[in-house]
Amino acid sequence: MKVTAFVGSARKKHSYQSVENLLQKLSAMGDIHYEIVHLSDYPIGICTGCKQCLDKGEERCRLKDSRDELLEKIEQSDGVIFASPNYAFHVSGRMKLFIDRLAYIFHRPCFFGKTFTSIVAQGIFGGNKIVSYFNFIGKALGFKVVKGICINSLEPMTEKVIKKNEEKIVRLSKRYYAQLMKKQLPRPSLFDMFVFRMSRTSMKIKLNDDFKDFRYYREKGWFQTDYYYPVSLSPMKKLAGNLFDYLATKVS
Numbered sequence: 001m002k003v004t005a006f007v008g009s010a011r012k013k014h015s016y017q018s019v020e021n022l023l024q025k026l027s028a029m030g031d032i033h034y035e036i037v038h039l040s041d042y043p044i045g046i047c048t049g050c051k052q053c054l055d056k057g058e059e060r061c062r063l064k065d066s067r068d069e070l071l072e073k074i075e076q077s078d079g080v081i082f083a084s085p086n087y088a089f090h091v092s093g094r095m096k097l098f099i100d101r102l103a104y105i106f107h108r109p110c111f112f113g114k115t116f117t118s119i120v121a122q123g124i125f126g127g128n129k130i131v132s133y134f135n136f137i138g139k140a141l142g143f144k145v146v147k148g149i150c151i152n153s154l155e156p157m158t159e160k161v162i163k164k165n166e167e168k169i170v171r172l173s174k175r176y177y178a179q180l181m182k183k184q185l186p187r188p189s190l191f192d193m194f195v196f197r198m199s200r201t202s203m204k205i206k207l208n209d210d211f212k213d214f215r216y217y218r219e220k221g222w223f224q225t226d227y228y229y230p231v232s233l234s235p236m237k238k239l240a241g242n243l244f245d246y247l248a249t250k251v252s
């Protein structure tokens with residue numbers, strides 16, 4: 001198995017070291033090799049907002065940067081970790097540039113079956129909201145999400161803080177490893193069903209073959225399926241799915 005971590009700090013300090021610690025624990029648990037991608041080593045362009053990637057296709061993007069190289073690293077991995085410092089109560093600018101470059105995938109999720117988690121390093125406050133943000137985007141990109149952690153790094157670090165950070169990383173390594181080994185794809189929650197059925201039904205009504213999203217959904221067969229991937233749904237979720245289709249039809 002391969003796990004790739006993407007680190008959004010220019011320094012090789014707390015985000016980087018926590019990721020390295022987590023990856024070492026994972027590789028001690030099983031046959032896992034890993035790569036740490038220090039985003040500072042890669043040119044990442046600033047999105048100009050032309051929306052070509054969303055409407056026509058990501059191949060139309062005019063930026064010449066490392067997007068495709070970084071994407072290939074995700075595609076070749078079984079698991080992915082995003083790590084960022086807390087800068088002004090959000091991810092670092094470099095991490096955000098990277099996420100913006102992946103934004104079309106929120107429209108056309110593709111990382112089903114791959115395991116995702118996150119680590120946020122912070123001085124004092126605000127990191128848990130960033131972890132929630134990472135949990136959300138991981139899911140929206142299609143990953144199986146293992147809830148991330150926030151590490152405290154205010155210096156000088158006390159023994160107590162170092163111990164607490166270590167315990168968080170140990171617990172995360174166990175959760176992450178268990179998910180990585182799981183073959184079965186997660187069952188969708190009602191909210192997941194809502195997102196899938198509302199978007200696919202409104203897309204089916206409003207868009208056409210001129211739009212990349214429409215072609216992507218059509219090629220995947222998603223205009224007919226219950227969910228992004230085959231999954232057995234309870235009668236209640238089947239009913240809810242039909243209701244969401246109906247709602248999307250009315251709204252559209």
Ligand SMILES: Cc1cc2nc3c(=O)[nH]c(=O)nc-3n(C[C@H](O)[C@H](O)[C@H](O)COP(=O)(O)O)c2cc1C
Nearest residue numbers: 009013014015085086087088089122123124125153
């Ligand atoms: C520009 C800047 C903004 C920061 N903003 C916050 C913040 O809003 N909240 C916080 O708790 N820590 C903040 N910090 C502290 C960093 O999150 C902390 O030093 C973290 O360890 C940096 O990650 P790194 O060690 O991986 O570089 C900030 C640091 C910098 C340089």
